[in-house]
Amino acid sequence: MDAPITRTLEPINTGTSVVGITYKDGVLIASDTLVSYGSLSRFRSIQRLVSIGPCLIGASGDYSDFQHITDLLTQKVDEASFHQDGFQYTAPELFEYLCRVMYERRSKVNPYWNRVVMAGSKQGKPFLGCVDLYGTHYASPTVATGYGEQLAQPILRKEWHPDMSLEEAHALLEKCMRVLLYRDCYTINKVQFARIGLDGQTTIEPPAPLTGTRWEAPLTITLP
Amino acid sequence: MSHGLGSGYDLSAGTYSQDGRVFQVEYAAKAVENSGNAIGIRGRDCVVLGVDKPRVSEMLVRAAPKNATLSQNIGMTSAGLVADCRTLANWCREECRSYKNQYHTEIPVRVLSERLSLEMQEHTTTSYYRPYGATVILGGFDEDHTKPQLFMVEPSGKSFGYRACSCGMNQSPARTELEKLDLPNLGAEEAVMTVARILHQIHDESKNLAFELELSWACAATGFRHVPVPPELLARAEEAAKRFLEERDHA
């Protein structure tokens, strides 16, 4: 008897939350640098935010699938540039392509096990989109994946406003990453920020530990 | 049985002539000699590719590009049947892409030239194919960016590495000019100027055809990527070339 065809039932090497917001001059996204292996903090300095042509992407979920997605998009962007006819993909175009790829894979019941955040600009305005392993996608000024969906998104929606400065945006994302550090088992205190300006200029900051975490709370707890 | 040069042995690449020649391949080389000129130079840490494009119509706004980027660091220029050149450019692009997918590094220029020469040679062995009527010049850098590379592949499948090479209608006068250069010490901008000058110099004026110049390069200034020469530099190079010709004519 033929054995049933099996597909990825669960991801193995996984990255956790990516959070992103638009600000007045572009988009800022952040993630930690951990790739977990089950519950083991296996790879602790992996850059999960990648610059590809006109956009910046980051993803939670399976890291090998994410490597394939970046290869796929890089190839797409490169091949367009070889024709040297002045055409360049914009971030929303590339995002739409990615969404189709994600949906195609889910339709083959073999999804890329990721939730991908894509940042760039669209007609002089910041663009920030998110697509999951089913191909469900949306664009939004605040985006969070993984645990961030539960823990960071409410904070972002409450405190975000469209004319934020870079410093304000940075502080807001730091706040979210701090909460995630407190409440997500599979994260580490090594966080990376990356931004893309309206001109497509990408800056990926070196990873650094979060400062200002507070642990005094336990001191106030007393046993009965 | 046809009469003329090949005496009936020239109708297929699958048949030798009685004195051991494959006429179809030689005719393919003739097709290259009927076209415009292409030049490649390997200077000091740079590769410059140039081609002249005859203006086929006064109504033509701008001729389509003839130099092609094949991968990040490799470009090509060519002489011969334009459609064959484009097919070969696409073939090379596909080869670069599949190499990168397989080995996760950029294809070295030498490897690409060897693979291209195999493809072109294959078209000289059976009556099913017409040999490509194109000579291709491949130039660029390998992934380590250490040394500029330049190769030329001919319709017969012959492929060699060069310091400088030329193909097309006036390949011999071009080669004579190229041989005069101090190639190992030629900087990138200087090489651009030189290619522009030689292409203007060898242009056959008797036919009195206007032509457009297309130059592309790969050097430290372009991050070792193969890109078209910026319009400003191209204009400067053309101006210098025309001035050179005027001065030569006055002398």
Added chain:
Amino acid sequence: MQAFATPEQAFHEALKAKGGVDLGTSIMACRFNGGVVCGSDSRTSTGSYVANRITDKLTQLTPNIYVCRSGSSADTQILSDYVRYFLEMHSLELDNRCSVYTAAHMLGDLAYQYKEQMQTSFLVAGVDSTGPHIFCVPLGSPVIEEPWSIGGSGSSYIYGHCDATYRENMTQDECIQFVTNALSLAMQRDGSSGGVIRLAVMTNDFKVERRLITDPPSFSRASTACKTARRRLGLLSPPALSPSLVFLPRFPLFVVSAPGRAARSP
């Protein structure tokens, strides 16, 4: 359901239950200032039976690149055999040595393609024109470069040890000692690892040396070898190379195995 520390252990138990031939393994690779050392234990098991106690889990892909295999023996052997063949063709075309990066990605691509059908986990280690490199290709098959890396079921017991004792820019002898100590610790705590330690040392001048350590240091306090062990842990100089280190020929002749064979003999 039993909880496992790592997916590797979960897979290992699942494979054992199915009765497959498995490299419940300890493998390791580490960079030093002039090359790279990779090592492994020598146990291959079917369930709880040791099918081969002198397995060679270090497979030479090219003269300058080794791969440490863990997971299903049959799967890792067939993949490394393919990659060895591909790399040979590749280096002929290049007329040069293959890069470790290329080797790791070829292995990674194959493993990724068949990740639903196969259980493989590799460490690719070697030197090329850009120096020593180690790539980790674990279950699920991402390809990740690391300065040192450990794998196999035994690795879960020694992360702390390795994190605490690894230093950058070790000398060759220090690195060999680091790898030997770590593997010994893993082999002593992991029932699926055991036997002897096999090492391959590759240096930047493209020399390769195989070593066999038949009496891995013991770290048990109850052991009579306690003193020796402490000396070995603490002191990295007096040359770590005891008479127990047996030198093997540079390119050991493997018994050519048919695809899917359980294990290689040295």
